Amino acid sequence: MxxxxxxxxxxxxxxxxxxxxxxxxxxxxxxxxxxxxxxxxxxxxxxxxxxxxxxxxxxxxxxxxxxxxxxxxxxxxxxxxxxxxxxxxxxxxxxxxxxxxxxxxxxxxxxxxxxxxxxxxxxxxxxxxxxxxxxxxxxxxxxxxxxxxxxxxxxxxxxxxxxxxxxxxxxxxxxxxxxxxxxxxxxxxxxxxxxxxxxxxxxxxxxxxxLHRRDHGGEEVGDEGDEDDEEPERPPEPKKGSKAATKRGSKLTPLEQQVVDIKLQHMDTVLVVEVGYKFRFFGEDARIAASVLSIVCIPGRMKFTYDASEAHMDKFASASIPTHRLHVHVKRLITAGYKVGVVRQLETAALKAAGDNRNAPFVRKLTNLYTKGTYIDDIDGVDDHDAVGAGSGGAVSTGYLLCITEKLGGGAGADEKVKVGILGVQPSTGDIIFDEFDDGFMRTEIETRLLHIAPCELLILGELSKATEKLVTHLAGSTNTVFGDGVRVERMERPKNMNATASIHVSDFYAEKLKTDEADLPQELLDIVTQLPDLVTICLSAMITHLTAYGLEHVFDLTKYFKSFSARSHMLLNGNTLSSLEIYRNQTDFSERGSLFWTLDHTSTRFGRRLLRKWVGRPLLDRAHLEERINAVEEILNSTSERTQTLKTLLSSVRYDLEKGLIRIYYGKATRPEVFNILNTLLKIAKTFRPVDSPDQCGYSSPLINESMAALPRILESVEEHLSKFDHKAASKDDKYSFFKEVDEYDFILDLKMAIKGVEYDLEEHLPEAAALAKKKKLDYVTVSGIDYLIEIDNASIKNVPASWVKISGTKKVSRFHTPEVLKFLRERDQRKETLANECDRAFKEFLGKISTQYQQYRDVVQSLATLDCLGSLAMVALQPGYAKPLLTDGIGIKVKQGRHPMVEQLLLDTYVPNDIDIGADKRRTLLVTGPNMGGKSSYVRQIALIAIMAQIGSYVPAESAELGLLDAVFTRMGAFDNMMTGESTFMVELSETSDILKQATPRSLVILDELGRGTSTHDGVAIAYSVLDYMVTTIKAMTLFVTHYPILAQMERAYPKEVVNAHMKFEEAQDGSEDITFLYQIAEGIAHRSYGLNVAKLANVPQAVLDTAAVKSKELEVEIKGRETARW
Known part of the structure; x- marks a missing residue:
């Protein structure tokens, strides 16, 4: 009824x-x-x-x-x-x-x-x-x-x-x-x-x-998580369309008023509000949450300001999630690109009942803000692809938050110049990268840095030029780049006087740190900060302000990992090269599978995987460091010592992301189980090589292995000291009340525990008195459905129960009561427990601060272990059949015997056909490659570049042998595509990229030009291809692999016999005159006079009628061209 x-x-x-x-x-x-x-x-x-x-x-x-x-x-x-x-x-x-x-x-x-x-x-x-x-x-x-x-x-x-x-x-x-x-x-x-x-x-x-049930205190008890637990009841809903309804539509409950007040200050944020035992979304936020999280949205008002169209609605639209699923849903929202704010209750029920504002609603404030780049409240973070073994696809975002600003440098059109400043922060690890550089109208320098850093979030400071804005918008919104899923973009105003105020702001920030002794700032870091370029200082000032709202500003004072992107200690791989050579993602489905990183990644730890990604994107230029790395890989590969096996076992047993865990400890956001697991893992790492006191005792000939391994036991004493401070079983259960061992507990925690025990003693002393009142010889307390200290009376004796006892629950046989004295004691106990919980949390924060003083030392140990993990990964690559240790020289040249494409070889079901290459300064530098379509020309030139990159990473290479001079850069101009975002045609993009290569290439660079000039008419295309090749040979003198379908370019070999060599991909023609060919995929000297495009058309199942017409026209044109050549001679 x-x-x-x-x-x-x-x-x-x-x-x-x-x-x-x-x-x-x-x-x-x-x-x-x-x-x-x-x-x-x-x-x-x-x-x-x-x-x-x-x-x-x-x-x-x-x-x-x-x-x-x-x-x-x-x-x-x-x-x-x-x-x-x-x-x-x-x-x-x-x-x-x-x-x-x-x-x-x-x-x-x-x-x-x-x-x-x-x-x-x-x-x-x-x-x-x-x-x-x-x-x-x-x-x-x-x-x-x-x-x-x-x-x-x-x-x-x-x-x-x-x-x-x-x-x-x-x-x-x-x-x-x-x-x-x-x-x-x-x-x-x-x-x-x-x-x-x-x-x-x-x-x-x-x-x-x-109407609601009454609890034992006489207060209303509604549904869990409902705002009725605390808010005054609303009068009956007036009839729709009445004057009362219009008036009530603008009246808000105290809870709704709290939400509106916070929302109006954070209109760009999806707010999730703690209400009782649930987290709730209101208004438009509820609609967004329902769409992204697939949860139910209760209809109601959507807008947080008055709107006449919603005047008849009495409540906000709402949706709710359980408290224990908060971070699961927060991660889904921020992955979808939203900024999420968590509004929490800052009061507990017990303490509120004892306070002066017991009749007021709970105090709520915005306690946490999250975006893609700032979410660190979970060791796994939001970059699930970052997990070890995630090579099946997905994004390869590094978790960087990148701030970018620019200043116009003059010029217009093709002569436009801009000066750009960037500063990238990885809050989850503490790494910081910065740069200031000049860029041209194609914005290739910005593109290169964006693709290398691969940020998950961009902070645009001030207005960008039109070309930069289009490039950033295109890369941020595209899933066909190294970013993977779309990048979140946030904008911040740049005041006109920011050039002057930025340096003052940064100086005051670090001066305050030194004054309060919050951080042990190394002098090296202070020197770097004071010498930053102007635009980078502006970005740093903006990032300090931005991250302060997220509670992450300490990232700028904790680490020595302030690095400049432009430090030329690495091979330059620009954006085109990363994409064309599939360094991080393949060009088929843009997943990680089939990329060079996928081929080399055999790491066991997440922090090792992140370090390997840096190695792959930034091959070494210093020969001494490079040989040290390759020799270390060789020693691990050939080692049969017990210590090497112990290292492999240790790496495979590390399940926690120590790099992210340590930064969470530093920020004071780690939980008790996390602290225990991280310290326990560090303890195991330190104990594994405990007898080692110096690099000489490690037993390896490689200094890199010895130094990395010797660094591991150095943290043993400090880790053991921290572990001795708390109870491990309580930590694993997240028991805050029993976390600290008694000898180390703070006095106020001990006092509160004793006070709680006193209340519990009073409760026990009250039992005989209660039994006498109920006319029972003996009574015992029972706990039912989480409610403790219940007195159970059989219903036959209920007439003896005093009227002042409050019935809590019952069955057909018994009834359960709380006496007034029990209620008083329970209120006192709950208040003391809430106070104890707060004090335990405060003490735990202090404990995290003590651990943070060893952050740099622990981080160095994790970095050393990551280095060993990467060396082991490269050793696993070297174990594959047909891989050889490259020989590095000071000269300029590439000599590879029986080389293979590293990725195609793994994905190809058939045997890959190997090929040779021999170019250099003391021999011919340029290889002009011709051959039929689908003959393997592009794969051949790519494999040469990939072998060179792998060698300078420190890896073995897929070849019988390889002798390589160090390259300072690899440039590629491959494929044909337009750029609608910048309004550039296919041919314009082609020539712009070629222009950048001609400006940046050096004699130590490797340049790959694939079918240059095909975006225009044949005559113009041939002319441009010829002139570019001539410039490369005579002026730049870089090692060049030039792929073309223009046979006339073969004349370059006669013009420069000591610089250019013609080569083609071999094939066999059918003897029946059908013009069918068989690809042999082998390189050979000489030129291919035909491209056999009709054969490719036949393989593509072009209709036979079209093929017949094309064959006739091909013969007619061939006869016409030969006639012209005969007449000319």
């Missing part, structure tokens, strides 16, 4: 029967006495009795009071006093008692006290009272009656008609329904008005919706 139907049926007889006319004082004094109570015989007889008064005097008084105007007015006053459900439940009980009171032995007898809690749902309680009332009325004196019309049914104590089965004041047995009585019109109208007014006040729609 619905609540509305229940209350309507409860009052139904009032409108039909009503009481007798209200007696005046004189009438009351002269009225006759009521007839005696009926005997059982009379009660069961069908003979009419003498007509008595309609009801007893007590019944008449109760009904009279119910129908009086004063009574109704009093109810209105109570309702307007905003007492909510409390006053309403009292009124319902009062009316029920008045209408069903039994005769008392004495007028002075006090009524039985009521429990402090409704023991049954309100509907069931009212139905039971209705049934009791019906029975009691039957026991009173019967009235004259007519033959009953309705069918009857047997009740426990008499006969009840079906019609009045749910009425509170039905006729007694044999009584005729009141509709047969004659009532004056004035009396009927008065009763009808009173009844309607009464029902309107007490039984309005929605009244029962706000």
């Amino acid at each position: 619905s609540s509305q139907r229940s209350i309507s049926s409860f009052f139904a007889p009032v409108a039909k029967t009503g009481p007798a006319a209200k007696p005046t004082p004189s009438t009351a004094s002269s009225s006759s006495k009521p007839a005696p109570a009926p005997t059982p015989k009379q009660n069961g007889s069908n003979k009419p009795a003498t007509k008595p008064t309609r009801t007893t005097r007590r019944k008449a008084k109760a009904v009279e009071a119910r129908d009086s105007d004063d009574y109704v007015e009093e109810e209105e006053e109570e309702d307007d006093s905003n007492e909510g459900t409390t006053s309403f439940s009292k009124r319902v009980r009062a009316f029920s008692v008045q209408s069903s009171d039994k005769p008392q032995d004495s007028d002075s007898t006090a009524p039985a006290p009521k429990r402090a809690r409704l023991e049954k749902p309100i509907d069931e309680e009212e139905e039971e009272k209705e049934a009791e009332t019906a029975v009691e009325i039957q026991q009173e004196e019967p009235l004259p009656h007519k033959s009953p019309k309705p069918a009857t049914k047997q009740s426990g104590k008499g006969i009840i008609t079906d019609k009045f089965a749910f009425s509170s004041s039905q006729p007694a047995h044999g009584e005729t329904p009141d509709e047969d009585e004659e009532v004056s019109p004035a009396e009927a109208l008065r009763k009808k008005k009173n009844h309607e007014k009464f029902v309107r006040k007490l039984a309005a729609p929605g009244k029962f919706d706000i």
Whole structure:
């Protein structure tokens, strides 16, 4: 039965029967006495009795009071006093008692006290009272009656008609329904008005919706996580379209007002608000959450400011998630590109109840902000692809937050120049990279840095030029780049005076750090900061301000890893090279599988994987360091020592991302289980090589291995000291109360624990007293459904329970109570527990601060272990068949025998055909490659570049042998595509990239030009290709691999016989004259005079009619060209 139907049926007889006319004082004094109570015989007889008064005097008084105007007015006053459900439940009980009171032995007898809690749902309680009332009325004196019309049914104590089965004041047995009585019109109208007014006040729609159970403290208890736990009840919803509805549409509850106030300050943020035992979204945030998280959104107002179209809506739209799933959903939202703010309750129920603002709503504040680049509240972070073994695809974002700003340098069109400043921060590891550089109208320098750094979030400071804006927008929104999924972009204004204020802001930031001794800033870091270029200083100032809102500004004072991107200690791989050679992602489905990084990645740890990614993108230029790395790989490869096996076992056993874990400890965001796991892992690392005190004791000939391994045991003492401070079992269970060992506990924590034990002792001492009150020999406390200190009484003895005891729960056999004393003790205990929890958290923060003092030392150990992991990964690559150790020279040249493409070889089911290359300064530098389409020309030139890159990473190479001079850069111009984002045609992009290569290449560079000039007419294409090749040979003198379908370029070999050599990919023609060919995929000297494009068209299943026409036209053009050449000679 619905609540509305229940209350309507409860009052139904009032409108039909009503009481007798209200007696005046004189009438009351002269009225006759009521007839005696009926005997059982009379009660069961069908003979009419003498007509008595309609009801007893007590019944008449109760009904009279119910129908009086004063009574109704009093109810209105109570309702307007905003007492909510409390006053309403009292009124319902009062009316029920008045209408069903039994005769008392004495007028002075006090009524039985009521429990402090409704023991049954309100509907069931009212139905039971209705049934009791019906029975009691039957026991009173019967009235004259007519033959009953309705069918009857047997009740426990008499006969009840079906019609009045749910009425509170039905006729007694044999009584005729009141509709047969004659009532004056004035009396009927008065009763009808009173009844309607009464029902309107007490039984309005929605009244029962706000009734809640009462807890043991007498306070309301609603659904978990509902704001009704704390907010004042709202009046019934007015009818849609009414004036009241319009007025109420703009009225907010205290909770809603809190949300609106915070939202108006963070309109770009999706807010998730802690409400009780749930986190909730409101308004437009609820719609976004429902869309991204696939959860239910309850309709309501979407906008946080007044909107006339939503004036009829009384509540905000809302959606909710459980508390334990908060970070799961936060990660999904920030991965989708949103900024997420977590609004938490800063008060607990127990402490609030003891405070001065117990009647006010919970205090809530925005405690956390998260974006892609700033989320560190989970060791796994949001870059799930960063997990070891994630080579199956996905993004390869590094987690960098990159700030970029620029200054116009003059010029226009192709002569446009800009000066760009960047600063990238990886909050999850503490790495910082910066650079200031000049760029041209193609913005190749910006593109190169963006593709290398691969940020997950961009902070654009001020306005960017049109070309830069288009490039950044294109790379950020594209999934076909090294970024993978889209990059979040946020913009920040750049004041005009920021050039002057930035350096002051940065200086004040570090001066404050030194003054407060918050960080042990090394002098090296301070020197770097004070010597940063102007635009980088501006970016640093902006990033300090930006990260302060996320609580991550300490990243700028904790590490020595401030690195300049432009430090030319590495081979330059620009954006085109990264893409064309598939360094990080393949060009088919843009996943990691099939890339060079995928081929080399056999790391065991996440921090090792991140370091290997840096190695792959920045091959070494220093020969001494490079040989040191290659020799270390060789020693691990050939080592059979027990220590090498121990190292492999150690690496495979490290499950935690120590790099991210340490930074979380530094930020003070690590949990107790995380701290235990990280320190325990560091302890295991340090103990593994404990006998080692110096690099000489490691037993390897490689200095790189010895130094890395010797660094591991150095942290043993400090780690053991930190581990001795806390209980490991409590830490693994995240037990804050038992975390610290007693000898090391703070005094106030110990005092609070003793106070709690004192309260628990008082509770035990109270049991004998409770047993005496309940007339029991002995009682024990029980715990049911998480509620402790319950006193359990069998229902047969419940009459002995004092009325002041509060019933909490029960079964058919027993009832469970809290005594007033128990409630008082529990409140005191809960308040002390909340205080203890806060103090334990504060002490834990201090403990994290102590660990953070060794951050640099621990980070160096993790870096050493990552180095060993990367060396082991490269050793695994070298184990593959057909790999050789490269020989590095000081000269300029590339000589590879039986080289293979490293990625194609692994993906190809058939055997890969190896090829040779021999170019250099003391021989011919340029290789002009021709051959049929699909003959393997592009794969051949790519494999040469990849072998050179692998060698300078420190890896073995897929070849029989390789002798390589160090390259300072690899440049590529491959493929044909336009750039709609910048409005550039295919040919324009082709020439722009070629222009950049001509400006940057050196004699130590390797340049790959694939089919240059094909984006325009044949004559122009040949002319441009010839002139570029001539410039490379005569002026730049870089090692060049030039792929072309223009046979006329073969004349370059005759013009420069000591610089250029012609080569082609071998093939065999069919002997039946069908022009079918067989690809041999082998390089050979000489030139291929035909490209055999028709053969490729045939392989592509072009219709035969088209092929026939093409063959005819091809022969006609061939004859025409030969005729022209003959005439010329």
